Amino acid sequence: MSSENTKLPLCLLLVAAAAGCAGEPPSQPEGWDRAVALRSALDLDARADVVEVDLTARVEELEIVPGLRTPAWTYDGGIPGPMIRARVGDRVIVNFRNELPAPTTIHWHGIRLSAQMDGAPGHSQPETASGGSFTYDFVVPDAGLYWYHPHVDSAAQAGNGLYGALLVEDPAEPAALGDELVLVLSDMGVEDDGSLVSPNTGGNFGTLFGREGDLLLVNGRVNPVIEARAGLRQRWRLVNAARSRYYQLAIEGHRFTRIGGDGGLLEYPVETDRIVLTPGERADVLIEPRGAPGATLPVRWVPYDRGYGATFGRPEVEAFRLRLADEPAAEDEPLPAVARAIEPLDTGAARRVDLQLTQQDGPGELVLGINGVPSWEAEPLVAAVGETAVWTVENTMVFDHPFHLHGFFFQVLGADGRPARPLEWKDTVNVPVDGAASFVVRYDNRPGMWMFHCHILDHADAGMMGMLHVVR
Template sequence: MTIGCATDPPAQPEGWDSAVALRPAVDLDGRPDVVEVDLTARVEELEIVPGKRTPAWTYDGGLPGPLIRARVGDRVIVNFRNELSAPTTVHWHGVRLLAEMDGAPGHSQAETPPGGSFTYDFVVLDAGLTWYHPHVDSAVQSGNGLYGPLLVEDPGEPAALGDELVLVLSDITVRDDGALEDPDVGGNLGTLFGREGDLLLVNGRVNPVIEARAGLRQRWRIVNAARSRYYQLAITDHRFTRIGGDGGLLEHPVETEMILLTPGERADVLVAPRGAPGSTLSVRWVPYDRGYGATFGRPEVEAFRLRLADEPAAEDEPLPEVARAIGALDTAGATRVDLKLTLREGPGDLVMGINGVASWEAEPLVAAVGETSVWTVENTMAFDHPFHLHGFFFQVLGEGGEPVRPLEWKDTVNVPVDGGARFVVRYDNRPGMWMFHCHILDHADAGMMGMLNVVR
């Protein structure tokens, strides 16, 4: 038995993260710079609601899929097998890989049929939390449970930022008999709003409890994997320190009272819980007004809890400097891309589009390797849209064309009602066809999607 001494640093309670622990992917390759894993999409009966068995769509039988860990510069090999009854692909959201590994069916790779397999092989160039999900019938397949995290670590990051948690946020609806909700529930109105599940999920669990020691920082690396739900999180009398986002660390940290994540976005935040020993803090989902009816009659919901250890508050180490040198992209001479997010009126199924054209009717945009473009995305609808560009990080611009501070690399940006978003992107040497779309996946499947052909 080891007895701690007075000089032992304070620590989180034993088993503090067990309620949200993610299954690690098993690395099959012994080389230090290669991560090789097997990944299988299949239906598995899970107990999402106590006492009910739900046939969820899963990666490797769990919800979410396994946590794949790699370091910057590693080669990642994923031996994917499809045991579903439908074709699928795997898109690696936020990874700057080659187009043929991006999982965009009909453009960068063929669909993987039932019983088929595909090997994804790419190098991870950037630190940060990324994630994986399908790009065939995306709203249904992701909504049924197909999503998982990929964390790329940078050994050069400052130490002692906080005890780390990867948190995959999503939602799902389970019927009284344990079955999943009909993916087309609500018809055109469901598509217009974007279908949200009744149950909030944190790493596949409903309202889990994380143990904590008052005064000790925790580092939450969060991804919003929901098909449509915006996640806005708050803790009464607490503030968050956001140190990173989609593409890794920010230029410098910022403090905020709430964390807002549109579908597809990531956040890297520090939180130091405070309160009486033995008390519980509620981490609440706060409705976000993303358009007509989005907050009407909707109460705040407890997403998960922090239970403080029954011992005095600890004094944490001082926060080390967290800064990243990010150069602003030069917009002088940049080409322009002007897009409008649109809704087509008429009978039949709801059809959305970009510049009035549904994705299945649209011609690709064309750009050249080495080109810099300023994109202006205008929203003509009564709902916000999270706009995602595959394959490339960009920098968001303010109304005057100046970069938004603190600088950060993004791949998903919110386009508000009666407004727009502007960003600048430089196409590095990875030619091919790249998707861009609304990451409310019901909207993408309804036509709000397009392709960018980057050529040499």
Template sequence: MSFKLVLFAAGLTLAPFALGCADEALPSQPAGWDSAVTLREAVDKNPDPAIVEVDLSARPSDLEILPGTTTPAWTYDGGLPGPFIRAKLGDRVIVHFKNELPSPTTVHWHGIRVPANMDGTPGHSQPDTLPGESFTYDFVASDPGLYWYHPHVDSAVQVGNGLYGPLLVDDPGEGEKLGDELVLVLSDMAIAEDGSLEDPKTGGNFGTLFGREGNVLLVNGRVDPTIEARAGLRQRWRIVNAAKSRYYYLAIAGHEFTRIGGDGGWMEHPVETDKLLLTPGERADVLVEPRGAPGSTLSVRWVPYDRGYGTTFNRPEEEVFRIHLTNEPAAEAAPLPTIARSIEALDTAGAKPVKLTLTQSELNGEVVMGINGVPSWEANPLMAAVGETEVWTIDNTMEFDHPFHLHGFFFQPLDESGAPIRPIEWKDTLNVAVDGTSRFAVKYDNRPGMWMFHCHILDHADAGMMGMVQLQQ
């Protein structure tokens, strides 16, 4: 994987203080500006600066998510989301996990290129971690970017109950600060008026087909929080969609997002967009410059996204969180450096074709989903070899979009001609639209083992839209 970052500011020498001088204070955000969305940080108990070693437990916890009520959530370390694990590029990450739930579970490190036996795929990469048991995850943070962790046993239920958390891998060589940083874990939860969790099987077959969305939108475990900001000061949002089914389509009236990266770090170059789409499992690295009258409030809104039959019908926009602008006059943001990453397109000459069709059927009155007409529990693994390059073509025959996720490996999305989609980026989750086809190229590095792929609408995965790649030496 070719990785090179290029940062420069026109007319300036790139240096830590290139954008200011010693006798001129740079404008800053108000004190405590991000306190409403502050994440709990994991405690690193290893003094070695190149090792991040933490304890992590999955356990039931009663949380006040809606005012005046408590919800019996399933949590990592008693909070929602799980603790924020932060590492540097190249660090060794050790997580001593204990299962204090009443059910088996595992931890999957979504997007991280871990060894197969650290991937958290039950029955393939590791056995279930039973109630009262422990398992130690040990891997190297080999790629910069935002990742996340969640279970892979009864995934829709366990993630829906609150089991998810962020993991950020910083690149010390990234260069100049691009904006004041927020890590935002977006999700939702199905909570009744009395605070109890709604039945995870609500809606029956239609609920499975639709993908069950929660009725409460959450940002870092909070409902509609407000951050403080000074108008004109650029912010860098590192966002993960940890919802089990909901597509997050974000908009701020009169504003644009500058998307500089996604699943596998930075893209070739930034892209401007007035709305930002994150399917379940996807991440985005975006720059935002809040603007408005002093004292005014901006609304960051969830916009209905048409991901298939009925998914936008009679659904209003909803507020996700707010940005309150201080009474100070607008600041002038530092000039934005040119942001670029050199990514070499994978050579697909002679690549092995892999063709998959996403399908549904019915068995004994229950919806069954599958790949090539076969549910996961009946499927044989695809065979692949270390060093091999494959081109996957995924056809969707259903009336719903599917966010397709490949464990353990980044890939490059391709267009209809087989050329890389520009700007090139490394992905691990890719949307396959209704009656549509998505393509990507993947090259397997030397991590043999069994690797899962599935729809990241977790109700769909649990209903059979899942398979395995057996990677051999």
């Protein structure tokens, strides 16, 4: 019961409970989010500003396809892993235990933490061996939706099911934006006998294209149904946790209001017909469903042209659906102002970093790289704390690459060389076929080794990765 309700006389409360109060605002249907509700990690620490959770990676047989048992790789026995919920400025402690048959680490995608907690094997920490454990301990300084996943053999491990959401809430944010859902989008390849498709399926071509599982998963479920009431806004916090698949979502006859991205709210909201999320990216969108009582609104995955053959012969797929309640449309409250003051970073005196995403020539296993060098041969770039840099990442291949920098947010630059509007903080940006992406970043006072890589994880594992050494 909210604190406001407790101020009402008891008789009024009883009347409201029995008959429904005339002035009561309309609400989503009972159990509207049941099909996609995420498990929340249990906070073991009583202190208000500390979230402490236990997290175990282990193989668990799950029924992802009805009637089949799939030995998925999981955090705490489910896909996705439990959602970790914190508030801006909280300290988050994760007591991690590895019960997988392989070494692993956890990377906290997007969080501006110290390099020691970033989960980069060999730089942040040693790999956590099978049977081993590691304690992650960091502060979450920025509101937004983040996520966690392994950084060892990451295409295979994330593809097998290892990912979860970390939501950092800001109590100062305007309330009443919409009823909120966190949706972790991914995919999975399952054979007819329920076993996982081999992470090496398709050989070099599989690596080059980036492996996509045939099953689209929304919070670990195939085509779940979200109940809705026409006219009532829902706020969807989306993350693309797939190892290679781009998500482009559309709802016939509807537009989305995008209010946030990787690093929290945008400078101002934008309307859009489609939401595009490369692997690693997040979006914070409002949707106001419209339609006849009882109608079904498919939320379609629409093929995104990310290069050679990416859309060829590929149909649209229903990723999930909204079912409207058997009630007339409701009138929602007007959308409160959603805006955020973001200072554009000054590119004037910025250092230049020029990178090319490359494919190596040669026989044998496919090798990708950055500036012609695979990650295992690359020398780290060096930068100084406090420095501002403009990165230009050029794509020399016939596939798009989602480029991710660990540890720091950046502002994507438009064609005019200035931060694109609306301003937003990002950590992953698409680099289109035969094109480039530019961004400006300022290295705040967190020295250490930071990774950057393509977030098509098959590409990262094939060498499209490098290191940035930020020194004091």
